[in-house]
Amino acid sequence: MLSDTKKLLSICIPAYNDRIGLRDLFESLADELADPVISKRVEIIVRDDASPDGSLETIMAGYLEKFSNVRFVRNDVNLGFDKNVLAVVSDAVGQYCWLMSDNDAIFPGSLVEIVRILEENQDVGHVYLQAVTFDKDLKKLQSKIKKDVGSIRFDSSEEFITVINLPGFISSQIVRKDLWDSIEKEKYIGNYWIHLSTILEFLPRTFGLYVTWPVIKARNKNAWAKDGKNMYVFLSLHTIINNLGEFGYSGECIKHFNRGFIRDLLEVAAYARIKGLRASFSLIGELVRKFYSHPFRLMAVLLVLITPRVILRHLGKIKTKLL
Template structure:
């Protein structure tokens, strides 16, 4: 690990922590959205997991202009969970905002978060709006459909878990007390891709949490590094993590995600439509767990013509579920999208 720049020895209130890998094309725009609104008592920590692209060159240019940046380039890539854990370890702030490396902060976001930290919450969750890859279209005005800020007296409660856990699949909305993070088990969640969720929902419960209803982040939807692995992640890894929390009822966990979403034919068909589910995924992930008619259905979807599935899924989003704008965006950007699917996306 090489630390390329340090700032003064003061301990800031807030460390904005970014773990990045191969985002040289995007991280500059993210940094611009942050650095233009920096406040006293805020630092920016970037951990680069040995990116082989232009990330180091981009970071050197920014460090020459902004002393608030502390950039750590690792000698090898150790995965997103470990890199965020390292970022919190390198940070010096009382709180850490686990920001993403390709999304954008709205103007005034840092000030708004600092205001919330004055209330001594252990966890602050920041709402986001969802946009397409070039930010030209708003797909969801707010991921969390909250109109007012909410304060929870215990994260262990069913209410917080049911209302917020699904959103927490997005790490960029998490602002957490650094001391709390460090005193909790993190290594058990290396490799889950959601280390922050494991930290938040393990015992003992976080006592005081707040959700900021106003969307302060713009998510660049469809640009995640794990998009090619989306089927495995959302059908297996995410449900396994959510259902591993034994302190919540089955009803609460179902409100976040089904235990085995891959058994739902409609979801399989959607992933077939965007190219995420093929005969390879069927053989590697589903064949052993299915039997009888289910196996036949799962196999049939895996070999169904992807271009036709893409068009059918697009029709569904336009004429049956017009609120499924993010799904339609995925359908229209798929390698299997025809000109008809793209026209449907523009129509909605």
């Protein structure tokens, strides 16, 4: 058992300029935070990455007054997402850190269940939580709820990431802090996936749990879509996967995910182009380097990147009607 001064779980929230999202998150946590058992075992840290209007401080004031286990830190300057994630986890004192976006929420009763799971599995290295997608107001369900088969243990890191299809969604991540701290993470700053990169590096040294009942209400608010930035996020993920061999992942595991990249490439490119992606020489060069062994798919992607956005939007509407 942990000592009274040591928290079991730190909920780490890298926040920026989303007061409504942060309020909704805390409202989903409030009832359980009032439980004296939970307040003894759980802390929440919010790191505001120098939001320009200062509104997060206003939102947090009431929660700081009400809950003694809530902390709020405001960065003097904007660090960017990756460095803010590192900073908020470094603030944590819990044995485990739950990485939580500032615009998602949790289902009622979830926090109590997560504490129970961690109490029963205090050697687990990584817990991945089931997320369900809602609209931008967290009112309308937009994805299917998968069958609840409890929590599943995976001793093989390859089987774990294959079943989950890569543990990338940040609010679904609970990591054991000593494993997180053991990784030199600065090399991942700027790759859009600092949390996933770190987890994939330490995962072969531990076992994982997959919680299959709905825990996270994920807000469908794709911040990466602006100006087609999701294409660069996609390509960065491709790089991460193809470097997994140095951490002991097999060639077959890497090939499995590469087949998925090839399958999704055209759709990702079309969506990015609709959102404003421009076909720069550097982007074309990166696509050629990564996908030259699939010439027909590559040619289709390059064609999409020079197609007027209005035509792609029209084709997308036709596809939606046909489906």
